[in-house]
Amino acid sequence: MGNSSFFFVVFFSFIVLGTCDFLLDQQKDKIDELPGQPPNVDFNQYSGYVTVNQQSGRSLFYWLTESPTNRDPKSRPLLLWLNGGPGCSSVAYGAAEEIGPLHINSDGKTLYMNPYSWNKLANLLFLESPAGVGYSYSNTSSDLYTAGDARTAEDSYAFLINWFERFPQYKHRDFYIAGESYAGHYVPQLSQIIYERNKGVKNPVINFKGFMVGNAVTDDYNDYIGTFEYWWTHGLISDSTYKSLQTTCEGGSSEHPSIDCIRALTTAESEQGNIDPYSIYTKPCNFSSSFKNRRGHYPWMRGAYDPCTEKYSTEYFNVPEVQKALHANITKLSYPWKTCSDILGGYWGDSPLSMLPIYKELIAAGLRVWVFSGDTDSVVPITATRYSLDALNLSTIANWYPWYDNGKVGGWSQIYEGLTFVTVTGAGHEVPLHRPRQAFILLRSYLENKPMQRSLNSI
Template sequence: MHMQNQESISQISRESSGCKRTMNMSSTAVLYLVLLLAVQSAIFAGAYRDPDSLNQLLKEKISDATSRDVKKKNLAGLELHGGDTYSPVYLGRQDLGSMEADKIVHLPGQPKGVNFDQYSGYVTVDPSHGRALFYYFVESPQDASSKPLVLWLNGGPGCSSLGAGAMMELGPFRVHSDGKSLYHNEYAWNNAANIIFLESPAGVGFSYSNTTSDYGRSGDNRTAIDTYTFLLNWLERFPQYKTRDFFITGESYAGHYVPQLAQLILHYNKISNQAVINLRGIAMGNAYVDDLANFQGSFQFYWERALYSDETYQGIQTYCNFANVSSECATYLRQASDEVGEIYGYNIYAPFCESPASTRIGVGFDPCSGNYIYDYLNHPEVQSALHANVTGLPYPWDTCSDVISWNDEPETVLPVIQELMASEISVWIYSGDVDGVVPVTATKLAIEKLNPPVKTAWYPWYSQKEVGGYTVGYANLTFVTVRGAGHFVPSYQPARALTLFSSFLDGKLPPANP
């Protein structure tokens, strides 16, 4: 079991994924990355099993920012193809019985009393390259035929929705500390919907390409197109879901994935003049949507939680306007990082993974769970039961990929979110209020840039007779905080997360009464 790396408040504030990424950045963002790299110290460890990637990521972003040609893109980061058309999408034949072939008979170590169907397998998204995405699908134990279909996407970029989303957060099972057996998650989201967990892009988890150069060409654009292609082909395999209400959910860097995919779906629906995919809404948790809002909001968050001094904060306020860089600003950023010390960024009040017996937080979260999941998903019998790793990947399954490189990423997806707000779908952003990676202050700053009018004033919402958090209803946007939740909201506050999710599906604000 290898040691976890740690990173400071001055981290890029994304899920540390181990991805070697190269991106195009503005000069302002590059200068800030130089500062962030300069002030980095080790304060990150925990549930995700992360290689040492942040230094490499920032160095590549800095060196690459002024040397790469940028293809014409829209503000979503998706390549424009001219007019109102997009490139043709691969739609393959799904053989009769392919759905049943994907059905999971029994997972090793599965608890008794499983009363829902589960499926997993591969869907080809590019036959010429041999590129296929792995999914895990769980139906609802009650009235699956009438409940909506939901896609869950973890971020990174490059982290697994199977390992993180399904096994650590909102899926029907959690992994025991023995790494061999499972137990029920009482607050699994398939209580309210039928859920697809997708490992995307190729190179993440069990997803793969037979053309290894694909891994070096990953990015927002291809991820959106491949995910859309996956959905079309998956719906051919599961035709009973073709007309079902469909929702997209995710967290962290899925603040890019979710709105970009939604934008793509709506464009293709418009082109075909029909609801090819019946998209009804999107929900993003602790969503990374705007670079500068996240930089500014992170330092504000740590100061508001009394984690560094007023004097240092005043220095940042005076010398760091998050548009220009000065040596004085760098000094104060470094000082803030030193004053915070070593804490767990994904939940500033949670312990690091020390020992399974001593670090579990209530019933919802064990900071060592990433290690148990790693062991479980690398068992050959588990992979066989999941119909996974059919090509014999030359590396073990891991929560976050270190084989892909990232090649396109917009600095903001707020224009895309604004476009979606003007459509007929619901748009929710929720935020665990003790996350220091994509903190609630950053999300509030991002929403301020959208400048939506308030329709329902801020109020406390309730779950299990306690305040679950706070919410405000804007015109065509709902913002919800989750009290006591870190970056992985369903891990830290599973009951509150399920209440929030159910409200989202019902098209209602979270309950205002106990």
Template sequence: MAISYRSKSSSLASKIRREAFAIQLFCLVFTHGAIVDQAARLLQFSSSRMEIQCHHQDNKVHRRSHINRATTTNISPQDGLKEADKVSELPGQPGLAVFDQYAGYVTVNSASGKALFYYFAEAAEDPSTKPLVLWLNGGPGCSSLGGAMLEIGPFFVNSDNMTLSTNNYAWNNVANMLFLESPAGVGFSYSNTTSDYNNTGDSSTATDAYTFLVNWLERFPEYKSRDFFITGESYGGHYIPQLANTILSNNKITNAPIINLKGVAIGNAYLDDNTNTRATMDYYWTHAMISRETHQAVQQHCSFNGTYTGACRTAINAANNQLGIIDPYNIYASVCWNASNPQELHGSAANTDPCSHYYIQSYLNRPEVQRALHANTTGLKQPWSDCSDIITPDNWKDAPVSMLPSIQQLISSELSTWLYSGDIDSVCPVTSTLYSLDTLGLPTNSSWRSWYSDDDQVGGYVVGYKGLVFATVRGSGHMVPTYQPRRALTLFSSFLQGKLPPE
């Protein structure tokens, strides 16, 4: 898959920067197409939500709350499918892996032919004693397999688009890691019924993910009673609480499959429409990205209560226009100017290659890679991409305005609940999570303090509330494990152990 060179011209800037009502939408455009990444997709979603509110539409489909009800789930025979899903070796893999890996499909609706793709990397050491962890990327409509290869999986794709390197801070160092591409239409997941793609939203995504889990556990029965955790980021702030509450609701039903859910952890979570927009504007100001006058105009004209006047939209657009061409994931990182020449990255922050998305897309569209992963490319409507072109904010049917009631549900269920924030992300900034915590109004059990990673550097800050832990990760953008892999692994290990990160 060729990736063309992009010149630095004024026309390029107009291609990259797209004004949005809420916050600036970035999509790095190449001559032969574009990759819409998780940040760009979330900004697109946030913008579409504000546009609905701007026009004062009583859109009950988009604004309704998800109610966690018991789900009737069909469990299908899984005999022999685990062995068929075994991945002997990925093309370009750096030697034999010391862990088993699997990939394949679980059918969640046999009538419509809806099948969800997964990739599973068992723990590198003693997998029988390690917990099972599900990772969900956000979007909506973005791939968790992409998250594996960009953030926490055992391998990264090199700039040649063909070979892999080892991730020394992979999360399967401490857990058995399961990555789910959800909903159907994302990554390698698909449906044989096209109308399924136009009837996707938070509720159906939670239902299908639950159906996936109970059938996957039939396929891998050794994990049925294992401690189970759900982690993820971004729009995972919707996916994770709703799936967790669905599991908890179904666990209460007699004769229903019991999933041994112990906790959830969400990074840079998108939790509340209005809070996120207000927090982003405040983040811009406190990080010297917009002028005092622009921030004052936003404060004067915007109430952030679900109604956005013309004067408010003008003020927000003025803020967006002052940002310039930056990476909204990480406000101090470089953007990808030339994915075919990694030498022209101009000092990428934290040695993170901003062109990595392009290497991953090229690698996962190689026929030999798709064969190794058992991907059914005949069922796909599009090549593999980081975020789906057919599951978009335009056809997303339901999403609560606020996920805080669902978070409160988890706390009330005494489920270990963690929120963490990279502190240089402007997409779902740390201020957004802090404002959401103010709304929850939880009593403090452990006072705010610094925490340290194993390199004796401050990894961030942490506070323990009654029923919830909040931690920051210092020097990290939207995708915490990408920008601060060592600190992310320390934080993740502490979460699994049920204790605050080390002092």
């Protein structure tokens, strides 16, 4: 055999073997069937682990739900969804309660199809981050006590780089990031890393187009002002407590409040009583814990609002057969799967006071940035978001106007230069679970880069 033929064979073998490697990895992650799933599942699912740090043994768990086959998943963008906490699971909330195609019935054993799943518009990638959340883990136990914003963003970026190697069909595909609550930190920070590391790259693997966040922790100073104002104007706290909160909390950190601020917050919690602070006009779940540690628990069930869905998730994702089908808990963690980590929430490290500088950088870069807000959330309320956005000092393109769904006001919107703000009426902290149809319309408008419809006849 001549040299040229030899090198051709070697090169060809390398290509074939390399191709086989990622196909084998994908096949290992492919979900054949989840326990209790309905018979009409018409989309591919994959889940498993991606190592983000070899030295410490940090591995993050993901769940990909592609678009249905009749909606041509190959032509659809990829959307990464992140929940916050910090320390809460995107599988528990984003996938199983909000935007995912499969939601959990009250028996904690069976699933049903979400008619307003976002996978009808995009391929959905859910990530449990950082290590210690849900099924994600680290072989270095100190990682659970030293987590913070910076490492979370770096690990999420490392996850994406490695994940795209496993799923190269998504390389160069239009890519978006969305999330809610404390993901108001995760999403822009990860977006910034991607944007800055894409600079100068002609055809980046991560073809990042923009991000969207809802009821998002954004800027501590303005979030505090807006939150306390919301509590007071909605009759949830007394005049004296409102003044105390203004005096002791403003200017501090929401993740690391002062002792006096904590006292004032405790008084406010007592005055608010047994309500669901994430959705102030709906009943709370009787088994729920104190609101200080809860991060969005109240999904929309078929026909009626059910405030106890977190219980169903906890039951379902601890079933051994479910974990086996998801290729999860492969290290046999010493603790059960939980919707939110008990450890991470109490040991969070770095947490910048403001995301506004990142917003300014990414808006100037021309990325698509949308912010949305459910107006019945008292944890990160609409007033907090409006104060934070006002601090950006953006020019207004289209002033405040109502948008419609089937002849009814679905919320309001204002279009700024470089940013669109949308409210969803009657929605709590997790907009897609209280108003799934309106959230679906919101995503469609975002992906199409079209303003929310002013017409009474919009659908």
